[in-house]
Amino acid sequence: MRFRGKMVDFNCIQHFAKLMLSVSKLAKTCVMRLSESKLYLVLSDRVSSSGTAIWCEIPQVNLFDEYAMDGVSPEANEIYLELTSDLVSSAVRSLLSGPGLSAKNCKLKLTKKQTPCLTFDIELPSLTNQSRHIVHDVPVAVIPRRLWVDFTEPDSPQFHATCYLPPLKTLQGVLDKMKNISSYLILELNRRGDMNLRMETDSVVIVTHFRHLDIPTWNEAPGGLCSPDRDDAEFASAKVDIRKVLHFLTSQQLNPMKVVCNIVEDKLIHFFLIHQDMTLQYFLPAVVS
Amino acid sequence: MSVLTDSYTAQIPNILEVECDNAKIIHNLIKVVHFNDVATVFLSEHGVKVTVEESKCIQANVFLQSSLFQEFHLVEDTAFCISLGVWLDCLSIFGGGKDSGRTTLKMSYKGMGYPLELVVEDNGIVTDCAIQTLEPDTCLDFNFSSANVVNKIIIQSECLKDFFSEFDPSSEVVEFFLSPDAPYFRMTTFGNAGRIDTEIPKKSDIIETFECTSTQTSRYRLALLKPCIKPLMISTKTSIRTDSRGFISLQFLIRNSDSQISFVEFYCAPDEEIQE
Numbered sequence: 001m002r003f004r005g006k007m008v009d010f011n012c013i014q015h016f017a018k019l020m021l022s023v024s025k026l027a028k029t030c031v032m033r034l035s036e037s038k039l040y041l042v043l044s045d046r047v048s049s050s051g052t053a054i055w056c057e058i059p060q061v062n063l064f065d066e067y068a069m070d071g072v073s074p075e076a077n078e079i080y081l082e083l084t085s086d087l088v089s090s091a092v093r094s095l096l097s098g099p100g101l102s103a104k105n106c107k108l109k110l111t112k113k114q115t116p117c118l119t120f121d122i123e124l125p126s127l128t129n130q131s132r133h134i135v136h137d138v139p140v141a142v143i144p145r146r147l148w149v150d151f152t153e154p155d156s157p158q159f160h161a162t163c164y165l166p167p168l169k170t171l172q173g174v175l176d177k178m179k180n181i182s183s184y185l186i187l188e189l190n191r192r193g194d195m196n197l198r199m200e201t202d203s204v205v206i207v208t209h210f211r212h213l214d215i216p217t218w219n220e221a222p223g224g225l226c227s228p229d230r231d232d233a234e235f236a237s238a239k240v241d242i243r244k245v246l247h248f249l250t251s252q253q254l255n256p257m258k259v260v261c262n263i264v265e266d267k268l269i270h271f272f273l274i275h276q277d278m279t280l281q282y283f284l285p286a287v288v289s
Numbered sequence: 290m291s292v293l294t295d296s297y298t299a300q301i302p303n304i305l306e307v308e309c310d311n312a313k314i315i316h317n318l319i320k321v322v323h324f325n326d327v328a329t330v331f332l333s334e335h336g337v338k339v340t341v342e343e344s345k346c347i348q349a350n351v352f353l354q355s356s357l358f359q360e361f362h363l364v365e366d367t368a369f370c371i372s373l374g375v376w377l378d379c380l381s382i383f384g385g386g387k388d389s390g391r392t393t394l395k396m397s398y399k400g401m402g403y404p405l406e407l408v409v410e411d412n413g414i415v416t417d418c419a420i421q422t423l424e425p426d427t428c429l430d431f432n433f434s435s436a437n438v439v440n441k442i443i444i445q446s447e448c449l450k451d452f453f454s455e456f457d458p459s460s461e462v463v464e465f466f467l468s469p470d471a472p473y474f475r476m477t478t479f480g481n482a483g484r485i486d487t488e489i490p491k492k493s494d495i496i497e498t499f500e501c502t503s504t505q506t507s508r509y510r511l512a513l514l515k516p517c518i519k520p521l522m523i524s525t526k527t528s529i530r531t532d533s534r535g536f537i538s539l540q541f542l543i544r545n546s547d548s549q550i551s552f553v554e555f556y557c558a559p560d561e562e563i564q565e
Contacts, residue, residue, distance in 0.1 A: 170414065177382045181375065204375045205404075208382065208416040 001079055001142070003034055003110040006066040013106055016063050017095040018253035019056070019278070024085035025251035026054060031143065031151050032118075034060075034069055034079040042151045051285040052244060053154050058278035072145055079110065080143035080151060081118060091120045091136035104131075115139045154283055157270065158226035159262035160236035161189040164214040165271075168249055168259065174208050175246050181206060184287060185242040188235040189263045191215070191225075196235065199242075216260050236265040238286035245269075248282050256280075298399070304367060305332055305398040308360035312394035312409055314545045315353060316380040321523060321553060322349040323373045324516035329425045330405075331368045332398070336361070340428050341373070346558045347513045348429050349520070357549060369398070369422035371405060379418040383411035398422075431556040437532040440467040440505055442474060443498035444489070446524045446541070452476060452487050453518055456511060460485075462560050463511050467531060468504035478511070497526065507535035508560040520553040535559035 007013050023030050023041050033040035043054040060067045071077035095103045107121040117137040126132040143151070165171060174197065178185065181199050188196040193213040199206050248271070260272040271282040309315055322328070322341045331338040336354040355361040383392045395408040404419040456463055459480035466475040473491040477484060491499040517539055521527060524541035531537050539555040 166414070170412075173384055174382060174414075174416070177378055177384050180378050203372055203421045204379070204418060206379060206382075206416065206418040208414065210414055 001070060001072060001110065003069040003079055003108070004066070005060070005064040005068070005108045006105060007063055007108075008065045008105045010102060012063045013095050013103055015254065015277075016106075017092040019058075020088050020092045021096075022251050022253045023054065023056065024089040026248065028085055030054075030083055030085060030088075032081045032083055032140075033151060034081070035071070036069065036077055037061075039063065044151065044154075051283075053283040054281065055153055055283075056278065056280040057153075062277035076145055076148075078148075080148055081110075081116075082141040082143055083118065083138065087136075087138045091138050094120070094122050094124075094134050094136065110140075111137070113137050113139075116142050154281075157262070157264050157268055158224055159268075159270065160226060160230065160265045161191050162216055162225070162260060162262045163189055163193050163195060164216060165259040165261050166195075166210050166213060168252070168255075172246065172249050175242060175249070178206065178208070179242050179246060183241060183243065184239055185245065186237050186239045187261075187263065187269060188237040189261065190235045191230070191232040194233075194235075195261075198237075216258075236263050238263055238266055238269050240269055240284050240286055244284055248284075298403075301399050301403075302364070303362075303397040304364045304400050305396065306360065306362045307337075307358045307396050309358045309394045310391055311547060312380050312383075312392040314357065314547060314549075315394060316377060317523070318351050318353060318543065318545075318551055318553070319373060319380070320377055321519040322351050322516070323377060324349070324519075326372050326374050327370055327423075327426075328373045329368060329370050329428055331366075331425075332363055333366045334363060339373075341516075342429060343513065343516070345429060346510070347516065348431060348556045349516060350554045351520075352552050352554070354551065357545075357551065367398075367400065368425040369401065369405070370425050371420060371422050375420050376405070379407050379409065379416070379420065382409055382416045382418075383414070429556075431536060431538075431558075433530075433532055433536055433538050433556060437534075438530045439503055439533055440501040441498065441528065441530045442467065442496060442501070443526060443528045445495040445497065446521055446527050448489075448495045449527050450518075450521055453514075453521055456514075457482055457485055458511070460511055462508040463514060464506060464508045465529075465531070465537065466504075466506050467501050467529075469501045470504065473499070473501070498528075505531055505535070507531060507537065509537060509557050510560050513557055517555050520555065524553070 007016060023043065027043045031042040033042060037059060039058050039060050041056040069079060071079050095106055104123045104125055109119045109121065111117050111119045118140050120136040120138065122134045124132045124134060178197065178199055181204060182201050186198040188198060193215050195210040195213055197208040254275060256273040256275050258274045262270040267286050269284045273280040319339055322339060325341050325343055329340045336352060339351045340348060342348045392409055392411040397406045404421050407418040409416045457478040457480035460478035462479065464477040472488045475486055475488045477486050489496060520541040524543045526542040528540040536559065537557050541553045543551045543553060545551060
């Protein structure tokens with residue numbers, strides 16, 4: 001097994017660093033899956049986080065100038081690595097800073113020190129002729145092939161309604177205030193682009209209404225609409241832990257172009273973040289009420 | 290008006306219907322009396338009065354006069370109790386420091402047993418709230434009338450803010466001395482650092498009005514005066530009045546961002562222990 005990649009473009013490096021930071025904030029460990037054409041980040045705390053899952057994929061050409069890998073075997077030409085979030089964040093912080101001060105390039109290599117490591121070899125700008133390097137050896141666990149099945153892309157569910165979310169900043173602001181009132185949020189969505197965020201406690205009922213949200217066309221929303229005969233005005237609802245939603249929104253270091261929200265009534269809320277060169281999905285199961 | 294009421298309840302007429310084009314003003318005024326969560330709200334033709342009490346010794350009232358609202362309709366005087374924390378959370382749902390857009394507010398109330406309904410709107414996004422109300426508590430009547438006022442000072446809040454926030458926290462009481470004779474106005478604490486006096490002569494620039502008829506010394510528990518600091522911080526002028534029993538009334542004049550004026554009033558009973 002071997003892996004070697006090199007990033008030289010300022011934007012690619014910043015993008016990669018911010019992505020790793022976003023993902024590190026969400027779970028203690030994450031799985032990086034390397035294939036010939038794509039880099040995937042998978043978090044599936046199926047046991048501890050009651051079923052939340054994150055799936056991110058980027059074509060490697062969008063990040064790397066040079067990319068070479070040999071997987072476990074020619075038929076299974078992929079590498080699955082388990083990374084510790086804290087260690088990865090420390091490494092990528094060396095990549096982040098303004099233009100002029102930022103890393104000139106970053107090489108990623110699978111190496112074997114006392115344990116297998118993902119080595120970040122970062123070249124920083126230098127005032128002298130000699131180049132300045134910082135090297136982070138991030139210990140990783142190589143995931144054996146028999147466990148790969150745990151890290152496949154979750155099925156895009158058939159959903160009852162879909163929409164593009166309103167500006168994340170606005171949504172975050174409202175959710176931040178609503179979290180003081182209750183831990184559970186009922187998200188309601190219909191097929192006309194109307195969304196309600198509802199909370200009910202003994203002392204207050206509070207509903208925030210978003211109207212006329214854009215609706216993704218079928219191509220952009222995988223899975224597809226189920227029950228096509230359903231009335232457009234009818235709301236599908238799901239009850240979720242508001243802190244999980246907020247935590248996910250606030251951890252995003254990159255601004256997506258659009259965020260699709262799909263809802264499977266009483267079962268699941270699926271956020272699909274569309275960035276210029278990658279996609280990130282967040283599956284949040286509903287709370288049983 | 291609100292989507293939260295079912296069709297049956299919607300037919301019951303509102304006792305109160307108000308509209309305000311800047312929810313932040315209402316929020317900021319109510320916030321300064323949030324030293325206890327449960328407040329009694331009095332509705333009258335003059336406006337909305339929010340009263341908060343503590344230990345049966347202090348009472349704060351904030352007046353949201355009817356002129357603060359673009360629309361104010363009230364059928365009959367009434368009162369209820371409500372959780373300030375929840376009310377404030379609803380008023381500031383579109384929070385954020387920056388006033389990017391004005392948040393408009395509508396409030397309505399149908400009477401005893403019905404919730405206070407709010408409709409808060411910012412930039413096309415609407416939030417409906419229905420906050421449970423409770424039967425009103427009987428509030429203390431401090432019986433503080435202008436007729437019994439012995440001493441009165443109107444002072445600029447700018448300096449008073451500093452004095453109040455710098456009171457020695459290790460002192461249990463603050464002693465107020467007011468007199469037509471020198472030293473005129475003095476506040477004293479008795480903490481670990483010893484006795485600390487702050488004296489302000491009547492001719493001082495920061496004193497706008499000085500009407501003291503007799504020499505008075507009264508002490509108040511510092512912990513009970515602490516809730517004064519919030520309204521004091523946002524006020525421009527403060528009136529300090531004491532009556533023959535030694536009760537103190539502090540009235541804070543607050544200039545809202547719309548340049549309208551509102552008042553917060555604060556009453557405190559003297560500390561029984563020492564009366565010199």
